[in-house]
Amino acid sequence: MYKKYGNKILLVDDDAKNLQVAMNILKNYNVIYAQSGEKALELLDKNDFDLILLDIIMPLMDGYHVCSKIKENEKTKNIPIVFLTVKDDEKDIVKGFNLGAVDYIVKPFYSEVLLKRVEVHLKIARLMHELEQMNLNLNKTVEEQVEQIRQKDEIIIQQSKISAMASIIDVITLQLKKPVDRIKLYLQSLNIKITNIEELRSDETFKNTLYEINKLDEIMNDFHKSFNNHKNKENVNVKVSLDNALFPLKDEMKRENVNINIQGDILLSLNIVFDEIKHIFSKLLSKSIMNFKDNSISNSRFIDISFENLNESIFITYEDNAKIYKQKELDNFFLAPNSITADDFDLGFYLVKVFIEKNFGLISIEKTNDGIKYIIRFDK
Numbered sequence: 001m002y003k004k005y006g007n008k009i010l011l012v013d014d015d016a017k018n019l020q021v022a023m024n025i026l027k028n029y030n031v032i033y034a035q036s037g038e039k040a041l042e043l044l045d046k047n048d049f050d051l052i053l054l055d056i057i058m059p060l061m062d063g064y065h066v067c068s069k070i071k072e073n074e075k076t077k078n079i080p081i082v083f084l085t086v087k088d089d090e091k092d093i094v095k096g097f098n099l100g101a102v103d104y105i106v107k108p109f110y111s112e113v114l115l116k117r118v119e120v121h122l123k124i125a126r127l128m129h130e131l132e133q134m135n136l137n138l139n140k141t142v143e144e145q146v147e148q149i150r151q152k153d154e155i156i157i158q159q160s161k162i163s164a165m166a167s168i169i170d171v172i173t174l175q176l177k178k179p180v181d182r183i184k185l186y187l188q189s190l191n192i193k194i195t196n197i198e199e200l201r202s203d204e205t206f207k208n209t210l211y212e213i214n215k216l217d218e219i220m221n222d223f224h225k226s227f228n229n230h231k232n233k234e235n236v237n238v239k240v241s242l243d244n245a246l247f248p249l250k251d252e253m254k255r256e257n258v259n260i261n262i263q264g265d266i267l268l269s270l271n272i273v274f275d276e277i278k279h280i281f282s283k284l285l286s287k288s289i290m291n292f293k294d295n296s297i298s299n300s301r302f303i304d305i306s307f308e309n310l311n312e313s314i315f316i317t318y319e320d321n322a323k324i325y326k327q328k329e330l331d332n333f334f335l336a337p338n339s340i341t342a343d344d345f346d347l348g349f350y351l352v353k354v355f356i357e358k359n360f361g362l363i364s365i366e367k368t369n370d371g372i373k374y375i376i377r378f379d380k
Contacts, residue, residue, distance in 0.1 A: 009240030321370035
């Protein structure tokens with residue numbers, strides 16, 4: 001049968017005539033009745049009600065006892081209860097309120113009074129529910145904002161540490177670079193002076209020495225470039241910085257048969273030092289190329305890069321299918337050098353994270369079916 005209102009009301013009274021009268025008055029509501037406290041509790045366990053109209057004087061379990069049971073149950077404790085009774089003594093009314101009832105209607109009641117009381121308490125219950133949901137949503141929003149603030153605070157602290165170290169590190173790297181350059185020059189001189197050049201070039205000690213010196217030289221360059229304080233931030237087009245990082249690697253990518261796809265808003269700009277954003281792209285591309293070289297898969301090699309401006313943040317998504325990583329490898333990606341072995345540490349790649357956080361950004365990594373995806377977010 002069609003009902004004007006969708007609210008579900010539980011009517012509890014042991015008197016059949018009282019039930020009939022109340023149900024006739026409340027004919028436009030979905031009313032379910034019970035003629036005992038035990039039956040009422042059983043119905044409450046199986047149904048969701050918006051309001052309970054509860055008689056006090058009933059055999060076996062009176063209305064006060066039923067009310068107490070309802071308020072003890074986590075599922076039903078918030079359902080408003082209105083007592084219907086012939087007991088109009090002040091002490092009885094106060095007892096009902098103390099047990100958690102929201103109203104008290106004395107029998108015999110007028111139709112309009114019952115309807116208005118039901119209407120008011122259903123409205124109050126609905127508003128309380130909406131307020132509760134608003135509070136839950138507000139708490140969730142506050143928690144999210146607090147977490148964002150916490151992350152930004154961590155970045156600010158990290159940035160302060162980086163700034164404090166920058167001048168000292170810049171000087172140290174310049175000092176270390178001088179002997180490294182001299183050693184490289186000496187090795188080149190040996191290359192010229194030794195008569196049996198081929199034997200020298202094939203010598204493992206010589207090759208390993210040259211490799212380590214070149215590696216050290218690369219580290220010094222990364223350090224010097226990374227902590228050079230004299231360069232100012234500017235509005236850098238993200239696509240242009242990517243193109244600059246790609247240019248010296250194009251031939252190598254062609255040899256490895258790697259297809260690069262660039263999508264999204266190519267006009268996006270960041271306020272950042274140009275060398276820093278270029279370094280980020282260069283290291284991600286170099287790591288992909290290195291993994292492609294070690295990977296036996298020769299077909300459908302790709303690097304996908306996309307740019308997006310979303311909710312006052314710039315997102316850069318970088319994905320390749322160069323290597324299937326284990327979770328432990330992902331966990332070690334951006335660890336500090338004292339957290340992993342020296343052989344596993346890549347300073348240039350570690351600086352990717354440093355530069356992102358230095359510019360109030362965040363980077364996350366996730367595995368894909370064939371490779372890896374980096375998601376970089378810069379807040380404006």
